[in-house]
Amino acid sequence: MSNVAEARSPAWSWLGFRLVETGDGTAVVDMTTTENMANHSGFVHGGIISALADSAMGRSLRTLKPGVSRAMSFDLKLSFISAAKIGEELRAAGKVVHAGRRTVVTECRIEGKDGRLIATASGTFAVTREKE
Amino acid sequence: MSNVAEARSPAWSWLGFRLVETGDGTAVVDMTTTENMANHSGFVHGGIISALADSAMGRSLRTLKPGVSRAMSFDLKLSFISAAKIGEELRAAGKVVHAGRRTVVTECRIEGKDGRLIATASGTFAVTREKE
Amino acid sequence: MSNVAEARSPAWSWLGFRLVETGDGTAVVDMTTTENMANHSGFVHGGIISALADSAMGRSLRTLKPGVSRAMSFDLKLSFISAAKIGEELRAAGKVVHAGRRTVVTECRIEGKDGRLIATASGTFAVTREKE
Amino acid sequence: MSNVAEARSPAWSWLGFRLVETGDGTAVVDMTTTENMANHSGFVHGGIISALADSAMGRSLRTLKPGVSRAMSFDLKLSFISAAKIGEELRAAGKVVHAGRRTVVTECRIEGKDGRLIATASGTFAVTREKE
Numbered sequence: 001m002s003n004v005a006e007a008r009s010p011a012w013s014w015l016g017f018r019l020v021e022t023g024d025g026t027a028v029v030d031m032t033t034t035e036n037m038a039n040h041s042g043f044v045h046g047g048i049i050s051a052l053a054d055s056a057m058g059r060s061l062r063t064l065k066p067g068v069s070r071a072m073s074f075d076l077k078l079s080f081i082s083a084a085k086i087g088e089e090l091r092a093a094g095k096v097v098h099a100g101r102r103t104v105v106t107e108c109r110i111e112g113k114d115g116r117l118i119a120t121a122s123g124t125f126a127v128t129r130e131k132e
Numbered sequence: 133m134s135n136v137a138e139a140r141s142p143a144w145s146w147l148g149f150r151l152v153e154t155g156d157g158t159a160v161v162d163m164t165t166t167e168n169m170a171n172h173s174g175f176v177h178g179g180i181i182s183a184l185a186d187s188a189m190g191r192s193l194r195t196l197k198p199g200v201s202r203a204m205s206f207d208l209k210l211s212f213i214s215a216a217k218i219g220e221e222l223r224a225a226g227k228v229v230h231a232g233r234r235t236v237v238t239e240c241r242i243e244g245k246d247g248r249l250i251a252t253a254s255g256t257f258a259v260t261r262e263k264e
Numbered sequence: 265m266s267n268v269a270e271a272r273s274p275a276w277s278w279l280g281f282r283l284v285e286t287g288d289g290t291a292v293v294d295m296t297t298t299e300n301m302a303n304h305s306g307f308v309h310g311g312i313i314s315a316l317a318d319s320a321m322g323r324s325l326r327t328l329k330p331g332v333s334r335a336m337s338f339d340l341k342l343s344f345i346s347a348a349k350i351g352e353e354l355r356a357a358g359k360v361v362h363a364g365r366r367t368v369v370t371e372c373r374i375e376g377k378d379g380r381l382i383a384t385a386s387g388t389f390a391v392t393r394e395k396e
Numbered sequence: 397m398s399n400v401a402e403a404r405s406p407a408w409s410w411l412g413f414r415l416v417e418t419g420d421g422t423a424v425v426d427m428t429t430t431e432n433m434a435n436h437s438g439f440v441h442g443g444i445i446s447a448l449a450d451s452a453m454g455r456s457l458r459t460l461k462p463g464v465s466r467a468m469s470f471d472l473k474l475s476f477i478s479a480a481k482i483g484e485e486l487r488a489a490g491k492v493v494h495a496g497r498r499t500v501v502t503e504c505r506i507e508g509k510d511g512r513l514i515a516t517a518s519g520t521f522a523v524t525r526e527k528e
Contacts (some may be wrong), residue, residue, distance in 0.1 A: 011177035047183020275441035309407035311447020
C-alpha cells in the first residue's frame, strides 16, 4: 500500500512510529518501545503512549473524503489500562467516529503484542477540508 | 534544592525534561523542544506536550505528605490551545488538586517562554501512600 | 429479564431513564427528552446527555462477575457530536472496556432514534468487588 | 447586576441553577440539590454535577468581548472528587481559559457549602463571535 511508504514526520521517525495500514477513516500504527522511553517505574512513559494515540488518530482522519488539508488536535483524552513494558511492541488502531466540516472526532485503542489492552483514547481535531 | 539534583528517569533525560522547582503539591518542569519533535505541520507533536504534562503532574504528587511510594496515571486529559514552535522552551506547572488515600487528582498548565498558554491538562493517578 | 424490572434510583425516575437490556459488561438505557431539558438554544442540555452516559456506563459494570458492590465514577469524558432535539428519544449503550479489581473503565455511545451519533463518552469508576 | 435577573433556560429552571455573579470571562452558578437527584448510593447523580459544570462554563463565555452569539460545547471532562449530599448547596465557578475566534476553552470548580472540592471540569466550546 502506498501509504506505508509515505514520508514520515520527524516525530514519527524519532519515536519509531510505523504506519501499518489505513482504511476508510482508520489507521493502524505500530511502535517498538525502547529503553529511552522508561519512566521511574521502568515502564513506558505515559506520554509516549499519548503520542502514539495522537498519531494514530491524526493519521486516521487523513483518509477521509473530501480530504483534510489541515488538522490540529485540540483535545486528547486517555485512559491508561495496563503498563507497557520496555521493548514491547505496541499497536494503535485509530478511527474516525464523526467527520464534520470543521471538527473530526476520533477514537483509539492501543494494544500490546499479546493482545492485552494498554490504553484507550479519544481526540477532537480542528480541520480544514478540501472542496469536493 | 535537593530535588533539582535528583536522578531523572530515562524518559526525562531523552525528552530533555528539567525539574525547575517543587513546592507543597506543585512541580515546575521545563523542556527545550527539538527538531526531532516536529509533526507534519512543523510544530511540536502533541504527544510530546502530553508527556511533559504527565511528567509535571506526576512529579507534583511526589511532594505530598504522607509520601507517595507508587503512582500510576490512569487518566490524562489535554486541551491544546496554541501550537508550540520547534526550539521553543516550554514550562509545565503541575499541581495537586485533590490528594486522596488511593487516588490523586492533578492539573497542569503549559506555557511558552513568551507566556502564552500552550495547553492545559488534568490527570488522575492511582497511588500507594506511605504510612504516616 | 429481571434487570429490567429492578428498582430505579430517584435520579433515573426523575430523568426518565429506562433500562432496556443488559449483557456481559453491557447495558442499554433509553430516555425520552422533555421540554424541561432545553438549553438556551432549544436543544437538550449537555448535562442531561452526560447524566445518561454516566448512568449507562455505571449500569454496565453492575453486570460484571465477580459482582460490584460499590461503584463511584471519578472521571467522565464526553464528546458531543450532534445536538439532540427536545422530544427525541435517546439510546445510550454502555460497555465495560476494562474490569480491574479496584477500577473499571467504560465507554458509551449515545444515538438518536434515527441512528445518528449524538455523543460518545468514557468513564472510570472506583469499585469494590465481591469475593469470588 | 442585570445578569442575575436574565431569563433562564428551561433546563436551568428545572435543575434549579441560579446565576450568582459574572465577571470578565467568569460566572458563578449555585444550585440546591434535591431528592430527585439521588443516585443508587443516595448521593447526587454525577450527571447533575456535569450539568452544573457545563452550565457555569457555558455561562462564563457569554461574558466575552467581542460577544459570543452561539456556543455549543463539544467536549466535557470531569473529575469527581467527593460525593455531594442530597440537600447540599453546590457552587460552580466557571472561567474562560482561552478565547479563540472559533473555540473557547473553559474550566470549572464545583464546591460544597463547606468549601470542600466536589469536582473539577474542563470544556471546549465551538463558538460564533460577534464582529467587533
